[in-house]
Amino acid sequence: MGKICVLRIGHRRNRDQRVTTHVFLAARAFGASEGVLSGDRDEPVLAGIGKVADVWGGGFLVCYAADWRRFLIERKSAGWKVAHLTMYGEDFEAGAKKLGNKNVVVVVGAGKVPGDAYALADYNLAVTNQPHSEISALALFLDRLFDGRGFPHRVDGKLRILPNKCGKVVVRGQNR
Numbered sequence: 001m002g003k004i005c006v007l008r009i010g011h012r013r014n015r016d017q018r019v020t021t022h023v024f025l026a027a028r029a030f031g032a033s034e035g036v037l038s039g040d041r042d043e044p045v046l047a048g049i050g051k052v053a054d055v056w057g058g059g060f061l062v063c064y065a066a067d068w069r070r071f072l073i074e075r076k077s078a079g080w081k082v083a084h085l086t087m088y089g090e091d092f093e094a095g096a097k098k099l100g101n102k103n104v105v106v107v108v109g110a111g112k113v114p115g116d117a118y119a120l121a122d123y124n125l126a127v128t129n130q131p132h133s134e135i136s137a138l139a140l141f142l143d144r145l146f147d148g149r150g151f152p153h154r155v156d157g158k159l160r161i162l163p164n165k166c167g168k169v170v171v172r173g174q175n176r
Helices: 017-029 043-056 068-077 092-099 115-120 134-145
Strands: 004-011 034-039 061-064 081-091 104-109 123-126 159-161 170-172
Touching: 004 017, 004 068, 004 134, 017 034, 017 043, 017 134, 034 043, 034 068, 043 061, 043 159, 068 081, 068 104, 068 115, 081 092, 081 115, 081 134, 092 123, 092 134, 104 134
Parallel strands: 004 034, 004 104, 034 061, 081 104, 081 123
Antiparallel strands: 159 170
């Protein structure tokens, strides 16, 4: 499997903090290796996701890119494919199959997405052609992209939750 980067474009600091945080939480939990924030620079969001990655493990990197267009052009010139998640696109399952072992930048918009995002994307993919949450779209797309194996076992964190029918079992530290 190639590397997966989730690029959140158009972030608005005073409006999108919670949703953007959840986009990156879903990205990390479903197997992406990197998150890139573009739009308003938002240090609390970046720091919060960095702390989650540190505590729960998995090596998820998060950073800021002032110019998302330049970021996409640079990644494309390095051989990455760009998949833009939108409700106006083609079927996401077929797109996920085509992207199987490639390095992929997954574009997730906030607010109105500029037409350039559609033009720069190799694939404009719709989880449904209905209004929906970008978080659910990302989770479903990553699940299909990883062929249902997108839940990596993150064992390098400071905390880990053990599956349990009832209650919480949290393992702390290195002795697990």
